[in-house]
Amino acid sequence: xxxxxxxxxxxxxxxxxxNDKLLxxxxxxxxxxxxxxxxxxxxxxxxxxxTAAIKLKTDDKELIxxxxxxxxxxxxxxxxxxxxxxxxxxxxGYPIGNFFSxxxxxxxxxxxxxxxxxxxxxxxxxxxxVLNNCNDHIKKYLDKLNNISLYxxxxxxxCGFMYCEEIIIHIIYLCFVYDEDILLEEQMCLLKNGGFxxxxxxxxxxxxxxxxxxxxxxxxxxxxxxxxxx
Amino acid sequence: xxxIVSKFKELYVRTVTLPDSGEIKIGQIxxxxxxKLLRKxxxxxxxxxxxxxxxxxxxxxxxxxxxxxLTYKDKLYLLQHWRNIVKVKDTTNYDVNTSILEDTPYxxxxxxxxxxxxxxxxxxxxxxDLLKYLVKAEDPAETDLIFYDNFRFxxxxxxxxxxxxxxxxxxxxxxELFLLFDLNLLTPLSEHIATNxxxxxxxxxxxxxxxxxxxx
Numbered sequence: 001x002x003x004x005x006x007x008x009x010x011x012x013x014x015x016x017x018x019n020d021k022l023l024x025x026x027x028x029x030x031x032x033x034x035x036x037x038x039x040x041x042x043x044x045x046x047x048x049x050x051t052a053a054i055k056l057k058t059d060d061k062e063l064i065x066x067x068x069x070x071x072x073x074x075x076x077x078x079x080x081x082x083x084x085x086x087x088x089x090x091x092x093g094y095p096i097g098n099f100f101s102x103x104x105x106x107x108x109x110x111x112x113x114x115x116x117x118x119x120x121x122x123x124x125x126x127x128x129x130v131l132n133n134c135n136d137h138i139k140k141y142l143d144k145l146n147n148i149s150l151y152x153x154x155x156x157x158x159c160g161f162m163y164c165e166e167i168i169i170h171i172i173y174l175c176f177v178y179d180e181d182i183l184l185e186e187q188m189c190l191l192k193n194g195g196f197x198x199x200x201x202x203x204x205x206x207x208x209x210x211x212x213x214x215x216x217x218x219x220x221x222x223x224x225x226x227x228x229x230x
Numbered sequence: 231x232x233x234i235v236s237k238f239k240e241l242y243v244r245t246v247t248l249p250d251s252g253e254i255k256i257g258q259i260x261x262x263x264x265x266k267l268l269r270k271x272x273x274x275x276x277x278x279x280x281x282x283x284x285x286x287x288x289x290x291x292x293x294x295x296x297x298x299x300l301t302y303k304d305k306l307y308l309l310q311h312w313r314n315i316v317k318v319k320d321t322t323n324y325d326v327n328t329s330i331l332e333d334t335p336y337x338x339x340x341x342x343x344x345x346x347x348x349x350x351x352x353x354x355x356x357x358x359d360l361l362k363y364l365v366k367a368e369d370p371a372e373t374d375l376i377f378y379d380n381f382r383f384x385x386x387x388x389x390x391x392x393x394x395x396x397x398x399x400x401x402x403x404x405x406e407l408f409l410l411f412d413l414n415l416l417t418p419l420s421e422h423i424a425t426n427x428x429x430x431x432x433x434x435x436x437x438x439x440x441x442x443x444x445x446x
Contacts, residue, residue, distance in 0.1 A: 103261040111241055122235045124262030127242045128443055129315045131261060 002029055002045055002176055004187070004201040004209045010172060011180045019169055026172055027098040035097030035145070035163070036074050039171075043071050046175040048207050054174055058157070065151045071161075072152050075144050079107060084133045092137045094145065099123065100165045103131055105138040178206075186213060193220070246311055248304040249326050254296055259312050259443050263291055267444065279370045281438050282378065286361035288437070293354055302351035303327065306433040313442050328428035331383065336422045338415065343390050347419065349426075350385040357382060363401040377408045380416070383423055
């Protein structure tokens with residue numbers, strides 16, 4: 001779950017352009033095995049119900065993106081094995097999504113019955129000769145990813161997805177970045193007057209926070225009215 | 231490093247006999263090379279800066295992989311070796327021992343003065359130092375590339391009877407000197423270097439060719 005405190009952290013990192021740290025912290029909030037699962041979980045997190053929406057300003061109009069328009073179609077995860085000329089067996093599939101390289105599409109390399117699971121910490125050791133031999137197969141998966149729609153409202157208002165760090169950062173911005181000053185001000189108000197502790201915001205989502213804030217305002221107004229009557 | 235990673239690396243290590251430094255064990259160019267290079271190049275503004283950065287990245291990678299100050303022949307031999315692994319359908323086998331550049335000075339006249347230019351083959355660390363100096367400039371230009379590609383081979387300049395060793399000059403002074411060369415002097419000098427490097431010149435072209443080790 002992306003908590004309210006996470007939203008503050010994410011918004012701060014985004015505004016400070018600390019993209020590497022932002023990506024690391026953001027992806028660590030989800031449990032996933034490939035980028036398709038990550039995108040699906042982002043969608044579920046950002047749109048907890050059908051009325052949740054992202055509002056965008058475009059051409060002096062407000063564009064509202066609902067759940068059904070956000071990643072409207074994601075392909076099913078798949079992978080395949082290919083055999084290289086030196087009998088090396090390489091498993092290729094959709095990448096994990098926390099590092100960006102063609103090598104990220106290589107999931108496993110099997111040489112002489114030894115299997116090497118490829119991950120963020122060792123993909124850089126893959127020789128270019130192996131990668132080049134896989135590039136035609138990798139391209140199939142890359143093309144499918146790059147054909148996904150990030151959102152599709154209609155023919156005029158739509159945005160494609162691309163497998164790169166910049167697009168993931170853009171998705172984070174669309175879904176989880178808010179005005180940092182307003183977030184802190186509202187949090188401070190609930191801490192001061194609403195009986196909340198700082199750690200409470202670690203277990204409250206942005207959506208829940210909005211509900212609490214609304215209820216708190218309602219109670220405050222009621223109390224003020226009662227005070228005036230006295 | 232975990233056992234599995236070191237085992238993986240080991241599987242791609244080969245023994246190579248370099249023309250000057252003899253036998254060494256060397257891995258292949260890997261994804262790390264590409265990743266770090268792309269990150270550096272992304273930030274650059276122009277083509278000349280990108281090419282100089284690519285050559286510096288390649289030279290530094292060779293230095294880090296071999297831990298040796300390789301000769302120019304060794305470096306080009308290794309480049310050809312790596313390229314042959316990657317470009318299996320377009321392998322080459324150029325002889326690296328044919329250069330006569332070091333023994334063939336270039337003679338010309340500037341106004342009435344007799345000028346003789348002598349040559350050397352640069353070492354890896356010399357190239358790295360020179361490239362670091364060039365990429366440090368705010369906006370490296372095409373002329374910096376031409377300077378690098380020609381002046382790294384210059385050993386001395388003899389003007390009439392006075393000899394000036396390039397090694398006695400700072401990079402700034404060497405570059406100042408290069409800027410005094412007009413095209414009438416530079417073009418034949420460049421041709422002289424290319425011709426006398428003989429078959430080494432064919433591998434020299436790989437030095438700045440991105441496409442060998444990078445998907446572009």
